[in-house]
Every structure is written in C-alpha cells, then in structure tokens.
Amino acid sequence: xxxxxxxxxxxxxxxxxxxxxxxxxxxxxxxxxxxxxxxxxxxxxxxxxxxxxxxxxxxxxxxxxxxxxxxxxxxxxxxxxxxxxxxxxxxxxxxxxxxxxxxxxxxxxxxxxxxxxxxxxxxxxxxxxxxxxxxxxxxxxxxxxxxxxxxxxxxxxxxxxxxxxxxxxxxxxxxxxxxxxxxxxxxxxxxxxxxxxxxxxxxxxxxxxxxxxxxxxxxxxxxxxxxxxxxxxxxxxxxxxxxxxxxxxxxxxxxxxxxxxxxxxxxxxxxxxxxxxxxxxxxxxxxxxxxxxxxxxxxxxxxxxxxxxxxxxxxxxxxxxxxxxxxxxxxxxxxxxxxxxxxxxxxxxxxxxxxxxxxxxxxxxxxxxxxxxxxxxxxxxxxxxxxxxxxxxxxxxxxxxxxxxxxxxxxxxxxxxxxxxxxxxxxxxxxxxxxxxxxxxxxxxxxxxxxxxxxxxxxxxxxxxxxxxxxxxxxxxxxxxxxxxxxxxxxxxxxxxx
Amino acid sequence: xxxxxxxxxxxxxxxxxxxxxxxxxxxxxxxxxxxxxxxxxxxxxxxxxxxxxxxxxxxxxxxxxxxxxxxxxxxxxxxxxxxxxxxxxxxxxxxxxxxxxxxxxxxxxxxxxxxxxxxxxxxxxxxxxxxxxxxxxxxxxxxxxxxxxxxxxxxxxxxxxxxxxxxxxxxxxxxxxxxxxxxxxxxxxxxxxxxxxxxxxxxxxxxxxxxxxxxxxxxxxxxxxxxxxxxxxxxxxxxxxxxxxxxxxxxxxxxxxxxxxxxxxxxxxxxxxxxxxxxxxxxxxxxxxxxxxxxxxxxxxxxxxxxxxxxxxxxxxxxxxxxxxxxxxxxxxxxxxxxxxxxxxxxxxxxxxxxxxxxxxxxxxxxxxxxxxxxxxxxxxxxxxxxxxxxxxxxxxxxxxxxxxxxxxxxxxxxxxxxxxxxxxxxxxxxxxxxxxxxxxxxxxxxxxxxxxxxxxxxxxxxxxxxxxxxxxxxxxxxxxxxxxxxxxxxxxxxxxx
Numbered sequence: 002x003x004x005x006x007x008x009x010x011x012x013x014x015x016x017x018x019x020x021x022x023x024x025x026x027x028x029x030x031x032x033x034x035x036x037x038x039x040x041x042x043x044x045x046x047x048x049x050x051x052x053x054x055x056x057x058x059x060x061x062x063x064x065x066x067x068x069x070x071x072x073x074x075x076x077x078x079x080x081x082x083x084x085x086x087x088x089x090x091x092x093x094x095x096x097x098x099x100x101x102x103x104x105x106x107x108x109x110x111x112x113x114x115x116x117x118x119x120x121x122x123x124x125x126x127x128x129x130x131x132x133x134x135x136x137x138x139x140x141x142x143x144x145x146x147x148x149x150x151x152x153x154x155x156x157x158x159x160x161x162x163x164x165x166x167x168x169x170x171x172x173x174x175x176x177x178x179x180x181x182x183x184x185x186x187x188x189x190x191x192x193x194x195x196x197x198x199x200x201x202x203x204x205x206x207x208x209x210x211x212x213x214x215x216x217x218x219x220x221x222x223x224x225x226x227x228x229x230x231x232x233x234x235x236x237x238x239x240x241x242x243x244x245x246x247x248x249x250x251x252x253x254x255x256x257x258x259x260x261x262x263x264x265x266x267x268x269x270x271x272x273x274x275x276x277x278x279x280x281x282x283x284x285x286x287x288x289x290x291x292x293x294x295x296x297x298x299x300x301x302x303x304x305x306x307x308x309x310x311x312x313x314x315x316x317x318x319x320x321x322x323x324x325x326x327x328x329x330x331x332x333x334x335x336x337x338x339x340x341x342x343x344x345x346x347x348x349x350x351x352x353x354x355x356x357x358x359x360x361x362x363x364x365x366x367x368x369x370x371x372x373x374x375x376x377x378x379x380x381x382x383x384x385x386x387x388x389x390x391x392x393x394x395x396x397x398x399x400x401x402x403x404x405x406x407x408x409x410x411x412x413x414x415x416x417x418x419x420x421x422x423x424x425x426x427x428x429x430x431x432x433x434x435x436x437x438x439x440x441x442x443x444x445x446x447x448x449x450x451x452x453x454x455x456x457x458x459x460x461x462x463x464x465x466x467x468x469x470x471x472x473x474x475x476x477x478x479x480x481x482x483x484x485x486x487x488x489x490x491x492x493x494x495x496x497x498x499x
Numbered sequence: 500x501x502x503x504x505x506x507x508x509x510x511x512x513x514x515x516x517x518x519x520x521x522x523x524x525x526x527x528x529x530x531x532x533x534x535x536x537x538x539x540x541x542x543x544x545x546x547x548x549x550x551x552x553x554x555x556x557x558x559x560x561x562x563x564x565x566x567x568x569x570x571x572x573x574x575x576x577x578x579x580x581x582x583x584x585x586x587x588x589x590x591x592x593x594x595x596x597x598x599x600x601x602x603x604x605x606x607x608x609x610x611x612x613x614x615x616x617x618x619x620x621x622x623x624x625x626x627x628x629x630x631x632x633x634x635x636x637x638x639x640x641x642x643x644x645x646x647x648x649x650x651x652x653x654x655x656x657x658x659x660x661x662x663x664x665x666x667x668x669x670x671x672x673x674x675x676x677x678x679x680x681x682x683x684x685x686x687x688x689x690x691x692x693x694x695x696x697x698x699x700x701x702x703x704x705x706x707x708x709x710x711x712x713x714x715x716x717x718x719x720x721x722x723x724x725x726x727x728x729x730x731x732x733x734x735x736x737x738x739x740x741x742x743x744x745x746x747x748x749x750x751x752x753x754x755x756x757x758x759x760x761x762x763x764x765x766x767x768x769x770x771x772x773x774x775x776x777x778x779x780x781x782x783x784x785x786x787x788x789x790x791x792x793x794x795x796x797x798x799x800x801x802x803x804x805x806x807x808x809x810x811x812x813x814x815x816x817x818x819x820x821x822x823x824x825x826x827x828x829x830x831x832x833x834x835x836x837x838x839x840x841x842x843x844x845x846x847x848x849x850x851x852x853x854x855x856x857x858x859x860x861x862x863x864x865x866x867x868x869x870x871x872x873x874x875x876x877x878x879x880x881x882x883x884x885x886x887x888x889x890x891x892x893x894x895x896x897x898x899x900x901x902x903x904x905x906x907x908x909x910x911x912x913x914x915x916x917x918x919x920x921x922x923x924x925x926x927x928x929x930x931x932x933x934x935x936x937x938x939x940x941x942x943x944x945x946x947x948x949x950x951x952x953x954x955x956x957x958x959x960x961x962x963x964x965x966x967x968x969x970x971x972x973x974x975x976x977x978x979x980x981x982x983x984x985x986x987x988x989x990x991x992x993x994x995x996x997x
Contacts, residue, residue: 014620017689025684026684036623037623061612063710071695071710075695076691081695082712084620085616088585088586088617088620091586091587092590092593092624095535095589095590095593110612111609112646115608115609118582123586125535125582126590145706184530186523186524189803191522192573192574194574197569197573199569207646208646214558214561
C-alpha cells in the first residue's frame with residue numbers, strides 16, 4: 002500500500018501571512034479574519050474536504066526592522082494586524098467534528114501555567130483534535146512587548162523552552178492520574194485526591210506548584226509540532242517534537258534533515274518513525290497545465306517584494322538599488338547569510354535576480370503547477386524520494402487554494418491510494434497521524450515519564466543544553482528562510498519563518 | 500417607563516462553582532463542562548431566552564488551605580477541575596449572534612500584551628459582545644503557580660492592576676487610530692502607518708513597546724466588569740469599572756456601596772450613571788409557592804458544608820466541632836472576620852448555626868423562592884428600593900435554573916415592562932447596557948484619553964495608590980464573602996469570591 006499523505010492547510014490569523022501582497026487580490030478573503038464567519042466557513046470547507054488539520058502560525062511582535070520601522074508591514078498588512086490563533090480554533094471547533102487544529106505559541110514570554118490550562122481546555126473543547134507548534138519567537142519587537150530590551154539569544158531560548166515544556170508535561174501528564182476522576186455522585190467523590198498531585202516544579206526559570214486545574218483531556222499533551230532550521234532546534238525536536246516542518250531547498254537537504262532528526266529522536270530513546278515530517282508546499286492546479294500556469298501568473302501580479310523584505314527583516318534595502326547592479330559590488334561588508342554566500346560564490350548575480358527570489362513564491366522543490374496528474378506525480382516524488390509524510394499547504398488565495406485542492410487534487414490522491422476516503426469519526430489528531438489507539442504520547446516519549454507516576458515528579462531532569470554557537474552546517478534551514486531572509490541578527494539560522 | 504433589568508447568567512468553567520455539592524444532583528449537567536456541546540447548548544438556550552449575557556468567573560489556583568490540602572476541593576470538584584473561560588466564550592460565539600459574554604482574567608500574573616491581543620481577538624470574533632471581569636486573584640496557590648512564594652498583598656495587587664490596565668488602554672484605544680485601516684486594494688495600503696503607533700509604555704511593573712498587533716475591534720475595550728468588597732476595589736472601580744457586582748447583605752449596605760462607588764466615579768470625572776450595579780441573585784420559581792419551596796428543599800439535600808468551608812479558605816474546621824458548642828467558646832483567639840465579630844457580639848451563637856450559614860445558599864436579600872408573581876415582586880423591590888440595575892443569576896442546576904427563568908420569570912418581567920421583548924440585533928454588549936451608539940468607552944472614561952490621540956501616549960499618568968490598610972467600614976463586602984469566608988488571610992476584605 003502506498004504511503005499516504007498528511008494534508009494540513011497553512012494558515013495564520015492575519016491578513017497577509019506568507020504570500021506577500023496577495024491580500025490585495027480581488028478574490029482573496031483574507032481581510033475577513035476578524036469575522037468569525039470566516040473561520041466557520043474555512044473550517045467547514047476543510048472538513049468537507051477531509052483535510053487532516055488546519056495549522057495556524059503566529060508571531061507576537063511586528064516586523065519593524067526593515068527601513069527601521071513599521072511602515073512596510075502596516076501598509077502591506079504583513080502579519081499585522083494579526084489575531085490570536087487559539088480563539089479562532091475554539092470557534093472552528095464549535096462547527097466541526099473531525100478537522101484537526103494546530104496553533105502556535107511561544108515558550109519565551111508568557112508563564113507556562115496559564116498556557117497549560119488554555120491548551121488543556123482547548124484539547125477538551127476539540128475532543129482531542131489539538132496540536133501545538135512550539136516556537137521560541139525571534140522578533141526583537143516581540144521581546145520589547147514583554148518587558149525585555151532585546152531578544153534572548155537563540156540557543157538560550159531553546160534552553161528556556163526545554164524547561165517550559167517540562168512544566169507543561171508535569172501538568173498535562175503528571176498532575177492527574179488516569180484513574181483520578183471518578184464522577185461518583187452517590188459517594189460524592191468527583192475525583193480521588195490521592196491521585197491528583199502538586200507538581201512542585203523548580204528549575205532555573207520556572208517555579209510552579211500545581212496541581213493542574215484542568216482534568217486530563219483526551220490527548221493530555223497536544224500533538225507537538227515544531228519547525229526547525231537550527232542545530233539547537235534539531236536537538237529539541239529529537240526530544241520533544243512529533244511533527245516537524247522541515248526545511249531544506251533540495252531533496253538532498255530535506256533527506257539529510259530528516260535523517261539527522263530521526264537520529265536525534267533515537268538518541269533520546271524514541272523510534273525513528275516517532276517524528277513525522279511535513280514540508281510547506283505550494284500547489285497550483287488547473288484543468289490544463291496552461292490554465293494552472295495562467296493562475297500562477299495571475300497571482301504574480303499582486304506580489305510584493307517590499308513585504309517580503311520586511312518579513313525577512315532585511316537590513317539592506319534591495320528594493321532601492323538599480324536591479325542591474327551586481328550584488329557582490331553593493332552588499333555591505335558585514336552582511337551575513339544567504340546573500341553573502343551567493344555574492345561570494347556567484348559574483349555576477351545582480352540585485353534584480355535577488356529581488357526575483359525575494360519577491361517570488363519560493364519556487365523550489367515543493368512548488369508545483371499543473372493538472373491534477375502533474376501535481377500528484379510531483380507530490381508522490383516528495384513522499385517516495387524525499388521521505389516526507391505530509392504537506393502544509395500554502396494559500397495563494399483564501400478560499401480558492403483549499404477549494405482547488407479539495408476538488409482537484411484530493412480525488413487524484415485518492416485514486417492512487419495516497420489519501421483516506423473519509424474521516425475515522427471521533428479520532429484524535431494524534432490517532433490521525435500515528436494510528437488508532439495512539440491518542441497519548443507514546444511511552445518512550447520524554448513527556449510520558451510523568452503519566453500515572455507521581456514519583457517521577459520528584460526526580461530532577463537532565464536539561465538539554467545548546468552551545469551558543471552557529472547552527473551546524475549539517476542542517477539546512479527552512480527553504481523560506483534561505484530565500485527570504487537576507488540577514489539574520491544574532492543567530493545564524495532562524496528556527497522558523499511563521 | 501419602569502427601569503429594566505439586566506440579566507446575566509452566573510457561570511464558571513468548572514463542575515462545582517458556588518452552589519456547593521449540587522454537582523452530585525442527578526439532574527445537573529455541570530460534569531459536562533469539558534464537552535463543547537455543553538457550551539453550545541447553554542449559549543443557545545440563553546440566546547433563545549434573550550439573556551443579556553453569560554458571565555464566567557474564574558480562578559487560577561486551587562482552594563487548598565482548608566484542612567491544609569486539596570482533598571476537599573478535589574473530592575467536591577470545588578472549582579477544580581476548572582477550565583479557561585475565554586475559549587468557551589469563543590465556542591459559544593460561533594453558535595450565537597446576540598448573547599453577550601463576560602470572562603474573568605487576573606491582572607496579577609500574566610503579561611498584559613498577551614492578554615490584550617487575546618481579548619481584542621475575542622471582541623472581533625464576538626462582534627463586540629465581550630466583557631472582561633477584572634480581578635487580581637486572591638489564592639495563595641495561584642501565586643505559587645506563577646513563580647511566587649505567596650500572594651502579593653491586596654492593595655499592592657490593585658496598584659499593579661492600575662498599571663496593567665493602563666497598558667491595555669494604550670493598546671486597545673491608543674495604538675490604532677479609527678482611521679488607520681484603509682483596506683485599499685488599488686493603492687495597496689491595508690493600513691496607514693502614520694496612524695498606527697507604538698505605545699512605549701514604561702511604568703514600575705510593565706514595559707511594553709507595542710504596537711497592538713490587532714486592529715481595533717468594535718468595542719476596542721471590552722465592557723469592564725469588577726466585583727468589589729474593599730476600599731481599594733471601590734477606588735479602582737471609580738476610575739475603571741463600567742459594571743460592578745456589588746456586595747452587601749442588606750439593602751442599606753448595597754445602597755451605601757452604590758452611593759460610594761458612584762461618588763468615586765464622579766471623583767474620577769465620570770457621570771454617576773456611568774457604572775451599572777449588579778447583584779448575585781438566587782431565583783427559584785414554581786407554579787405555586789409550595790412547588791418552588793419543594794424545589795429548594797430538593798436542592799438542599801445535595802449541599803456540601805465542607806465544600807463551602809474549602810471555598811471560604813477556612814482555617815478553622817467548623818465541621819469537626821459538635822454543633823451545639825458555642826462559637827464564642829471555641830473560635831481561636833487569632834480568628835478574624837465575620838465569625839469573630841459574630842462570636843463577640845452574639846456569644847450564644849452555636850457552631851450549628853454557623854454551619855447552617857456556611858453550608859446554606861446565602862439566603863439573604865437577593866434570594867427569592869415562589870411563583871413568578873412572588874419572584875418578580877421581589878425583583879422589582881431590588882431594582883426600585885435598592886437601586887440595582889441587574890442580576891447575575893446563580894445556577895442551582897444547569898440547565899434547569901436558566902430554563903425556569905426563561906420560561907417563567909422573563910414573561911412576567913416582560914408583562915411589567917422590566918425586560919426587553921427581543922434583542923436589538925447586532926448591538927454590542929456595551930450598547931445593550933448603555934444604549935445605542937455607546938459601543939466604545941465614553942469620552943470621559945480614563946481609558947478613552949488615548950483614542951485617536953497619540954500625544955496622550957507620551958504623557959505620564961497619575962497612578963492610583965491604595966494605602967496598605969484594612970478596608971473602610973463604609974463598604975460592605977460581597978454577601979457571599981461575609982457568609983462563606985470564616986477567615987481571610989492577610990487582607991481584611993477579599994475583592995470577590997469567584
């Protein structure tokens with residue numbers, strides 16, 4: 002039986018997410034994000050199409066480094082305005098039964114106790130359909146929204162995240178035993194106090210007494226998502242992540258990343274298949290290759306290079322240099338990253354070429370345009386040659402992209418046995434990804450040590466430590482990052498471009 | 500025209516809220532709180548009944564001081580398990596159009612930036628139907644869930660709250676001008692950067708750069724609710740609150756509280772009618788007075804004195820003393836508060852009498868049992884004699900209490916012109932309470948100074964300062980507190996019993 006494809010829609014509660022400028026397309030619905038009807042319509046469309054999940058990225062700061070201010074981001078609605086992801090998920094949960102959800106939250110700025118209870122509440126409300134994308138937040142403005150003067154260094158953020166998530170596991174897995182809730186009206190015992198525990202967590206950054214205020218939800222711990230493009234990120238994923246949005250611009254890079262992270266998972270006592278790998282994918286489908294190409298050309302008319310530069314936090318204003326100038330002659334000496342390497346290795350490359358890349362749709366390996374046959378042929382290569390498990394479908398137009406995929410791509414995937422015929426009604430998100438009976442973290446996962454095991458709450462745990470060094474060359478950054486981020490402050494490789 | 504009544508349902512995302520023990524009643528639905536269908540059913544019932552709003556209390560710690568542990572609270576489901584209120588509101592918003600919502604959040608432990616964006620998101624998703632109940636959190640365990648060793652003293656918490664809410668106003672009112680969002684696809688300007696502002700807040704406890712990431716919602720600032728039983732609370736309400744859950748066991752006390760808070764509002768430049776006053780009310784209705792009385796007797800069978808003692812954080816175990824013993828002979832010397840005063844002024848009062856009060860339904864002024872006529876006669880007295888504007892309806896059984904009110908009390912209120920015939924479709928919560936056209940904070944409200952006025956963001960504001968002293972005798976605590984809280988640690992009067 003051929004390996005099936007996991008299909009998530011890539012969303013964010015904002016007007017312009019990652020396809021810069023297309024909010025201004027007359028057929029786009031993205032300006033409706035403030036309206037609950039948008040989310041209900043989207044959720045019901047995706048459930049009609051039997052998507053696995055809708056995945057919401059997030060940021061908690063504005064992109065205000067390009068041209069030293071907010072102007073470009075605000076004009077282009079580039080992730081500002083942006084709203085909370087989890088409240089939209091709660092609204093979508095009310096009008097669906099099977100669609101899964103993933104939401105992004107940062108471990109860096111808000112206390113774990115508050116987050117833990119919100120997530121448990123939402124895993125209850127979705128009846129176990131929830132995933133959490135773990136991020137540590139990379140915008141300087143985010144730091145300044147939460148009382149800091151500047152960002153915490155990249156690897157330090159991962160150290161904090163490793164403590165943070167340990168608090169969460171103790172609350173989600175350890176605080177209430179499976180047998181705690183009795184709901185015995187006759188004897189008047191709702192829960193057995195002997196099976197509800199304080200967690201008494203104390204580590205460098207967190208001190209949390211507990212108990213968890215929420216009783217265990219179906220999954221207890223939501224499905225743990227992560228996007229990695231750094232050595233520290235890969236180490237973190239090895240211990241914690243269950244679904245990884247992997248980077249890399251070429252099949253070789255993606256395969257290498259997957260190998261590396263599987264190896265890290267094994268090093269943490271997990272099985273190699275305990276992590277599923279998703280790539281961000283662009284799929285433009287038409288009844289003919291020409292129709293699909295025309296659709297792409299139609300999208301291109303609305304692209305914004307400036308929004309892409311703002312998103313990339315560029316410290317060099319490519320857009321204000323004549324396109325014919327050679328990059329190598331004009332790039333500042335202290336400029337680091339992708340464009341520096343390109344300028345050094347290919348001195349003839351012009352600013353115009355750089356701008357085409359920056360303002361483009363990141364048209365690398367996971368970008369396909371054509372008939373359903375063309376598209377699914379390509380998707381099958383991603384699965385079989387690169388070893389991916391699924392995609393996070395990029396939206397050019399909301400809701401056109403999802404509709405096209407549902408009406409044209411999914412039937413073809415089904416014909417080839419690459420996509421389920423229908424939902425298994427009532428399954429959790431973790432069961433959908435890892436199979437029936439797998440609603441909870443597997444026993445060998447780090448977080449499972451606390452489950453029904455109050456003694457484990459008292460054992461000090463070995464924290465992950467990440468050296469304050471640039472990422473290892475053996476992990477390729479997310480393709481989006483490589484193409485769109487002309488320079489990155491302080492850290493050699495960002496963890497994810499939301 | 501007679502003064503109409505505001506009717507909120509008093510809810511909390513927990514199994515046993517404030518009517519102790521009744522979760523064990525066979526007709527109660529409270530154990531269903533983890534199920535989204537509970538919230539959908541409740542919201543649609545209340546909207547069918549044209550309730551003004553459903554109001555959700557909250558706590559972020561366990562009641563673990565009684566008998567030095569969690570046992571009683573966990574056995575009795577006494578606000579543990581408890582889930583997040585705002586996620587339930589988002590789910591309810593998806594299946595209603597007019598019902599208002601109030602949710603509780605504490606200003607003490609989580610950063611204002613994260614909260615500000617969640618509330619703005621929810622005001623968008625509800626299309627302006629949101630209220631926020633401002634609390635500062637009074638449980639020692641809550642403090643220990645957020646890294647502290649013990650509670651911050653009462654009045655200090657209000658000082659922090661006054662800074663916290665100033666950050667919120669700057670984000671909600673000041674960061675985006677009304678004219679900022681252009682949504683101009685042709686010119687490709689989503690918003691005008693000249694009208695989106697950093698807030699650059701810096702005060703003793705908070706440093707927040709902004710801008711707000713969410714564009715202005717219909718109400719900008721949600722309707723501000725507060726429950727007060729302290730002098731500091733009254734001062735805070737005078738500046739900030741728009742709806743106050745007022746305390747006091749007698750009409751005189753309630754009238755005095757209302758007078759005091761109106762005076763504080765006036766001292767802060769507001770009109771006397773800028774605050775609406777709600778009381779927590781218990782209404783048990785039957786087709787005859789006898790039927791209603793029998794219903795009450797039926798509820799009594801499930802009452803739990805021990806849960807009430809746990810809720811009151813009692814440091815003296817009334818339940819383990821023979822009921823015939825006189826309170827004055829057995830109450831510890833250092834015991835403070837209501838029972839101390841009672842023991843001193845009425846030395847003949849027995850422990851049995853104290854237990855009847857503690858375990859009772861707080862059957863004071865705002866407790867009525869009888870036919871619709873009996874009930875509404877009484878409610879009219881509350882409105883006309885005591886000067887209240889509305890009620891927070893206590894639930895004995897979910898959904899029986901709300902159904903009874905809808906089917907039997909609302910028709911009688913309508914006959915007397917005390918309740919609207921239908922919703923004004925599409926109005927905001929603030930309009931429902933303060934009239935058409937009043938979706939935003941009124942101009943004279945402290946928070947409105949920042950609206951469309953970026954210069955105001957740069958003016959340092961005069962913070963409220965509350966002396967570290969016991970509450971002034973001129974404000975009577977919430978009735979629930981007086982009856983149920985045998986002793987209160989550190990602070991002379993708690994702000995609210997959630």
